Amino acid sequence: MHARDVLNPATAQARPTPSERFVVAGARWGAAEAGLRKGGGPDLGLIVFDAPSPAAGVFTRNRVRAAPVVLTERRVRAGPVRAVLVNAGCANACTGSAGMRDARRAVATTASALGVPEREVVCASTGVIGQRLAVERIERALPSLVASVRPDGAADFARAILTTDRWPKLARADVSSRGAGGVARVVGVAKGAGMIHPNLATTLAFVVTDARLDARGLRRALRAAVRDSFNAISVDGDTSTNDCVLLVSTGRAGPPRTRGAFEDAVREVLGALARAVVADGEGAEHLVEVIVRGARSARDARRAAHAVATSLLVKTALHGADPNWGRILAALGRSGARFAPDRVQLWLDDVPLVRDSTLVSAEAERAAAAVMRRDAYRLEIRLGSGRGASARMWTCDLGPSYVKINAEYRS
Amino acid sequence: MHARDVLNPATAQARPTPSERFVVAGARWGAAEAGLRKGGGPDLGLIVFDAPSPAAGVFTRNRVRAAPVVLTERRVRAGPVRAVLVNAGCANACTGSAGMRDARRAVATTASALGVPEREVVCASTGVIGQRLAVERIERALPSLVASVRPDGAADFARAILTTDRWPKLARADVSSRGAGGVARVVGVAKGAGMIHPNLATTLAFVVTDARLDARGLRRALRAAVRDSFNAISVDGDTSTNDCVLLVSTGRAGPPRTRGAFEDAVREVLGALARAVVADGEGAEHLVEVIVRGARSARDARRAAHAVATSLLVKTALHGADPNWGRILAALGRSGARFAPDRVQLWLDDVPLVRDSTLVSAEAERAAAAVMRRDAYRLEIRLGSGRGASARMWTCDLGPSYVKINAEYRS
Numbered sequence: 010m011h012a013r014d015v016l017n018p019a020t021a022q023a024r025p026t027p028s029e030r031f032v033v034a035g036a037r038w039g040a041a042e043a044g045l046r047k048g049g050g051p052d053l054g055l056i057v058f059d060a061p062s063p064a065a066g067v068f069t070r071n072r073v074r075a076a077p078v079v080l081t082e083r084r085v086r087a088g089p090v091r092a093v094l095v096n097a098g099c100a101n102a103c104t105g106s107a108g109m110r111d112a113r114r115a116v117a118t119t120a121s122a123l124g125v126p127e128r129e130v131v132c133a134s135t136g137v138i139g140q141r142l143a144v145e146r147i148e149r150a151l152p153s154l155v156a157s158v159r160p161d162g163a164a165d166f167a168r169a170i171l172t173t174d175r176w177p178k179l180a181r182a183d184v185s186s187r188g189a190g191g192v193a194r195v196v197g198v199a200k201g202a203g204m205i206h207p208n209l210a211t212t213l214a215f216v217v218t219d220a221r222l223d224a225r226g227l228r229r230a231l232r233a234a235v236r237d238s239f240n241a242i243s244v245d246g247d248t249s250t251n252d253c254v255l256l257v258s259t260g261r262a263g264p265p266r267t268r269g270a271f272e273d274a275v276r277e278v279l280g281a282l283a284r285a286v287v288a289d290g291e292g293a294e295h296l297v298e299v300i301v302r303g304a305r306s307a308r309d310a311r312r313a314a315h316a317v318a319t320s321l322l323v324k325t326a327l328h329g330a331d332p333n334w335g336r337i338l339a340a341l342g343r344s345g346a347r348f349a350p351d352r353v354q355l356w357l358d359d360v361p362l363v364r365d366s367t368l369v370s371a372e373a374e375r376a377a378a379a380v381m382r383r384d385a386y387r388l389e390i391r392l393g394s395g396r397g398a399s400a401r402m403w404t405c406d407l408g409p410s411y412v413k414i415n416a417e418y419r420s
Numbered sequence: 421m422h423a424r425d426v427l428n429p430a431t432a433q434a435r436p437t438p439s440e441r442f443v444v445a446g447a448r449w450g451a452a453e454a455g456l457r458k459g460g461g462p463d464l465g466l467i468v469f470d471a472p473s474p475a476a477g478v479f480t481r482n483r484v485r486a487a488p489v490v491l492t493e494r495r496v497r498a499g500p501v502r503a504v505l506v507n508a509g510c511a512n513a514c515t516g517s518a519g520m521r522d523a524r525r526a527v528a529t530t531a532s533a534l535g536v537p538e539r540e541v542v543c544a545s546t547g548v549i550g551q552r553l554a555v556e557r558i559e560r561a562l563p564s565l566v567a568s569v570r571p572d573g574a575a576d577f578a579r580a581i582l583t584t585d586r587w588p589k590l591a592r593a594d595v596s597s598r599g600a601g602g603v604a605r606v607v608g609v610a611k612g613a614g615m616i617h618p619n620l621a622t623t624l625a626f627v628v629t630d631a632r633l634d635a636r637g638l639r640r641a642l643r644a645a646v647r648d649s650f651n652a653i654s655v656d657g658d659t660s661t662n663d664c665v666l667l668v669s670t671g672r673a674g675p676p677r678t679r680g681a682f683e684d685a686v687r688e689v690l691g692a693l694a695r696a697v698v699a700d701g702e703g704a705e706h707l708v709e710v711i712v713r714g715a716r717s718a719r720d721a722r723r724a725a726h727a728v729a730t731s732l733l734v735k736t737a738l739h740g741a742d743p744n745w746g747r748i749l750a751a752l753g754r755s756g757a758r759f760a761p762d763r764v765q766l767w768l769d770d771v772p773l774v775r776d777s778t779l780v781s782a783e784a785e786r787a788a789a790a791v792m793r794r795d796a797y798r799l800e801i802r803l804g805s806g807r808g809a810s811a812r813m814w815t816c817d818l819g820p821s822y823v824k825i826n827a828e829y830r831s
Contacts, residue, residue, distance in 0.1 A: 073753030073761045073777070103749055103777055105762060138746030139779055250750050321732070325823050335549030338514055339661050342484030350484045351516060366484070367516055368550055409824040412736050 031163035031179050031196045034219040035059045035259025039157030040169035043150035045098030045136065045143060051169035053150055054095040055119070056215060057158050061089035061129055062257050065227035067235045069252035075102035076112040078253055081131040089224075090257060091129035093215060094119045095170045096147065097200075099136040100211065102250040111142040118144075122151050133253050135172055135200060135211040167198045170213060174201045174289050180281035182274040186220055188263025193220035195274040199282035201289045211251035212239060214282055220271055221260035230272040231256045238279035242287045242403045254279070284403050288385075292408035295327055296385040301346075302399045303392040309346040310400035313390060316344030318404035328406035332377035334363045341390065352393035358386050442574035442590050442607045445630040446470045446670025450568030451580035454561035456509030456547065456554060462580035464561055465506040466530070467626060468569050472500035472540055473668050476638035478646045480663035486513035487523040489664055492542040500635075501668060502540035504626060505530045506581045507558065508611075510547040511622065513661040522553040529555075533562050544664050546583055546611060546622040578609045581624060585612045585700050591692035593685040597631055599674025604631035606685040610693035612700045622662035623650060625693055631682055632671035641683040642667045649690035653698045653814045665690070695814050699796075703819035706738055707796040712757075713810045714803040720757040721811035724801060727755030729815035738817035743788035745774045752801065763804035769797050 039055045046052040066085040068078050084090065094116060101108045112132060120127040134142065157165070167177035178199045186193035199214040222230070235254055256275065265271035288296040299318045304310035317323055320340040326333035334355055341353065355363035357380040362373050380386050450466045457463040477496040479489050495501065505527060512519050523543060531538040545553065568576070578588035589610045597604035610625040633641070646665055667686065676682035699707040710729045715721035728734055731751040737744035745766055753761065766774035768791040773784050791797050 071750060071753035072755075072757075072759070073749045103746055105776070105778055138750070250746075250753060328823070335511075335514055335661075338484045339482060339549070342482035342661060344483075346483075348483070365516070366514055407823060409820040412739070412818060412823050413820040 029161050031181055032160045033194050033196050033217045033259060034261035035062070036217045036257075037158040037160055038162035038166040039154055039159065040162065040165040041150045041154035041157055043096065043143075043146045045096055045146060047098070051165070052097045053147065053154050054166040054169040055154050055158055056093040056166065056217065057123060058091055058257065058259055060259070061091050062259050063222065063224040063227060064090045064255060064257040065224055065231045066256070067231055067254045069249055071250050071252070073103065073250050075100050075134060075251045076104060076108040077101055077132045077134045078251055079109065080112050080116065081133060081253065081255075084128060084131050085255070087128065089129060090131050091125040092119060092123055092131075093255065093257075094130065094132040095213065095215075096132075096134050096142070097136055097170055097172050099134060099140055099142050100138050100251050101134040101142045102138045104139065104141055107141060111144050114144050115142065115147050118148050118151060122155050131255070133213050133251070135170065135213055135251055138250060163196060163198055170198070170200045172200060172211075176289065178282050178285040178289070180278045180285070182277040184220060184270045184274040185266035186262045186264060187266060188221075188261070190262060193218060193262035193265055195220070195271075195278050197278040197282050199286060201286040211249040212254075212286060213251070214239065214254040214279065216254070216256045216275065216278060217259065218256070218275075219259045219262035220265045221263050222258045222265070222271065226268065227256045227258055230275045233272055234276040234279040237276055237401075238283035241401060242283045287403045287405045290405040290411070292410035293405035294408070295381070295383070295406045297327055297404050297406070298385075298387040299402045299404055300387060300389045300399065301392065301401075302389065302397065303394045304398040304400070305347050305392075305394045305396050307398045307400065309348070309392075310398045312344045313341055313346040313348070313392065314400040314402045316340045316346075317388070317390065318402040321407065324404065324407035327381065327404075328408045330378055330381035332357065332362055332374050332381060334368065337388075337390070338363075338366060346392070348392040348394065354391035354393065356387075356389040356391070357381060358383075440572050442592055443571045444605050444607050444628045444670060445672035446473070447628045447668075448569040448571055449573035449577040450565055450570065451573065451576040452561045452565035452568055454507065454554075454557045456507055456557060458509070462576070463508045464558065464565050465577040465580040466565050466569055467504040467577065467628065468534060469502055469668065469670055471670070472502050473670050474633065474635040474638060475501045475666060475668040476635055476642045477667070478642055478665045480660055482661050482663070484514065484661050486511055486545060486662045487515060487519040488512055488543045488545045489662055490520065491523050491527070492544060492664065492666075495539060495542050496666070498539065500540065501542050502536040503530060503534055503542075504666065504668075505541065505543040506624065506626075507543075507545050507553070508547055508581055508583050510545060510551055510553050511549050511662050512545040512553040514550045515552055518552060522555050525555050526553065526558050529559050529562060533566050542666070544624050544662070546581065546624055546662055549661060574607060574609055581609070581611045583611060583622075587700065589693050589696040589700070591689045591696070593688040595631060595681045595685040596677035597673045597675060598677060599632075599672070601673060604629060604673035604676055606631070606682075606689050608689040608693050610697060612697040622660040623665075623697060624662070625650065625665040625690065627665070627667045627686065627689055628670065629667070629682075629686075630670045630673035631676045632674050633669045633676070633682065637679065638667045638669055641686045644683055645687040645690040648687055648812075649694040652812060653694045698814045698816045701816040701822070703821035704816035705819070706792070706794070706817045708738055708815050708817070709796075709798045710813045710815055711798060711800045711810065712803065712812075713800065713808065714805045715809040715811070716758050716803075716805045716807050718809045718811065720759070720803075721809045723755045724752050724757040724759070724803065725811040725813045727751045727757075728799070728801065729813040732818065735815065735818035738792065738815075739819045741789055741792035743768065743773055743785050743792060745779065748799075748801070749774075749777060757803070759803040759805065765802035765804065767798075767800040767802070768792060769794075
């Protein structure tokens with residue numbers, strides 16, 4: 010891997026979107042406004058590939074699945090894709106068989122506008138649950154959507170698919186390839202789980218590469234990357250009906266030099282997007298990396314990391330920059346992970362807070378509180394087993410505005 | 421069972437504590453102030469039994485267990501108890517071997533003040549984690565604590581063990597016995613999981629009966645009752661290092677007429693206390709009974725009820741009296757319970773909100789919102805399986821004050 014390029018809030022606000030940075034040979038991106046979103050603004054996004062392109066997908070494990078999830082999973086399994094239609098404003102979830110007809114119709118109209126086979130067009134939706142999709146509005150906006158696609162349109166696409174995110178999320182990594190230019194790109198766009206309006210919440214991510222891989226190679230890279238990125242973040246423990254991550258290869262830059270480097274690049278891009286999603290949680294002021302070391306097995310490590318990263322008591326303490334180690338020990342204790350309860354160490358960045366399950370010193374507590382005022386920091390948990398299994402998750406603090414807005418929200 | 425008597429906020433505020441209602445033959449209760457609690461007030465409670473009395477206990481499953489939990493579990497298993505010492509203000513958790521020495525010393529001093537064997541005295545603590553217990557303060561307060569015990573002292577005891585609860589929690593049920601009076605009592609006292617200061621949070625409950633049972637009969641009744649009460653409530657998903665429920669029999673009213681009736685009485689008392697704990701959650705305005713019916717197995721039913729009752733998105737919607745059925749379906753979908761995603765029914769008290777997994781009507785939505793403004797109501801989920809397994813949990817709404825106070829709290 011040669012480079013990494015993440016559009017984060019700092020760069021996004023400091024200078025114009027460097028659209029050309031997110032160009033991938035063989036892919037064009039566009040956006041339009043269909044009027045699906047309260048308050049207006051772009052709410053339709055489209056990615057068009059120059060040729061049918063192999064794809065892989067990871068979809069929500071929620072038993073209640075939105076119509077676009079069902080449709081897209083089926084088509085991605087069946088063969089290559091030519092276009093991805095995405096809308097914000099309406100999740101098309103809990104809409105029964107009418108919802109599936111709506112999704113099919115939106116995709117069919119898009120296919121005929123592009124002159125491609127219907128089975129090669131897939132879709133994703135995010136927005137309010139339980140409302141019908143206004144397909145006729147999408148159809149009215151389709152001509153301008155199709156006209157808008159261009160190679161450097163990824164940033165426009167990224168903005169159109171947002172719901173309550175505060176900033177667009179794009180990331181890129183490069184990898185050596187055996188093609189003419191010697192370099193292939195992996196570019197990803199995501200929208201967050203928007204803690205502000207969880208009814209409008211869904212994690213969607215679209216990753217496009219010009220490295221040449223078949224569907225099987227893409228599936229393998231995607232599964233590994235999702236495990237370490239979108240499956241390792243916690244916002245509020247709820248899983249959407251619409252979650253979807255797609256990886257598509259245009260193949261224009263030739264095969265990657267090594268499969269491992271390609272998988273690393275996908276992991277890098279999805280990891281950056283996942284961290285951006287957590288950092289953009291409503292009311293969140295801190296991005297916290299939770300690392301568990303010294304566990305007796307990988308499963309114990311994951312359980313411990315998950316219990317701490319999702320504990321409401323821990324997350325409210327993170328919001329208050331309170332080194333409340335008793336809450337962390339209590340979360341570990343109920344996690345199901347095996348460990349010696351009297352040998353836990355806790356570190357905040359380079360500050361040791363707890364040793365042998367008790368406070369190091371009042372001074373350490375003050376130093377830890379100072380670390381916790383940083384925008385981003387690491388909470389390291391050492392469980393003390395010689396086996397040394399580890400796990401990592403990203404979480405954010407939970408402030409009162411999350412609860413306030415979610416209590417007052419009405420669809 | 422003949423009667424049930426619960427001291428709830430209405431009665432507690434409207435008239436003087438009817439202490440004689442909570443008298444159990446063979447038990448005396450007392451309270452004193454040791455100065456363990458910030459802001460002052462009674463913080464020590466004591467129950468003394470006229471004779472060594474068989475007991476059963478249920479203790480936290482958290483791997484990190486406070487010293488009093490370890491000590492009390494061991495002694496209750498070994499034989500009968502003569503006294504229970506309870507303190508608020510300090511949990512004596514995460515205090516290592518020093519914490520165990522402190523607990524032993526507090527109990528030993530109590531035993532010698534009462535003139536009973538040390539092994540027959542048990543203890544429970546609630547309060548800040550990670551601080552040493554000020555045993556010398558307890559020792560100074562012991563003479564007045566021992567002098568305070570009397571048969572009608574349960575309400576004083578109930579107030580002394582509170583942390584951030586808004587009101588004391590007592591409950592009573594009567595049951596036919598084969599003794600002279602023909603009636604035995606089951607009286608319980610609890611303190612809540614005080615959502616306001618979860619570091620000070622612990623569920624403690626002490627149930628005393630004059631029905632005569634041996635330790636084995638008590639264990640059996642207690643286990644069944646805890647499953648349907650304290651293990652069926654959700655405040656915020658965190659489990660304390662100090663949770664403890666004790667059941668002690670003085671035997672003075674003779675054996676219960678039937679074991680089933682006795683078990684029902686214990687279930688009734690613990691159920692009333694558990695609901696009182698949920699209703700007293702900080703910022704909580706609604707007590708919500710979540711009932712799942714039509715599940716394929718009891719396990720599926722419990723999973724579904726648990727996912728809905730603990731979902732942050734559902735609990736914030738309850739706070740806003742928002743019949744946000746999409747969030748409930750999404751929680752069911754990720755619960756792991758098996759069900760047909762298109763056949764779910766939701767009812768709020770007698771209002772049908774969702775049928776075949778879609779909204780019944782806009783009018784139903786308005787009627788459901790009206791139900792949700794009630795202090796207490798029922799959310800019934802019908803999963804539509806012919807097998808008809810069911811489960812029940814109690815939960816409360818989650819308001820911004822919970823997060824605000826937990827973020828700002830410092831131990």
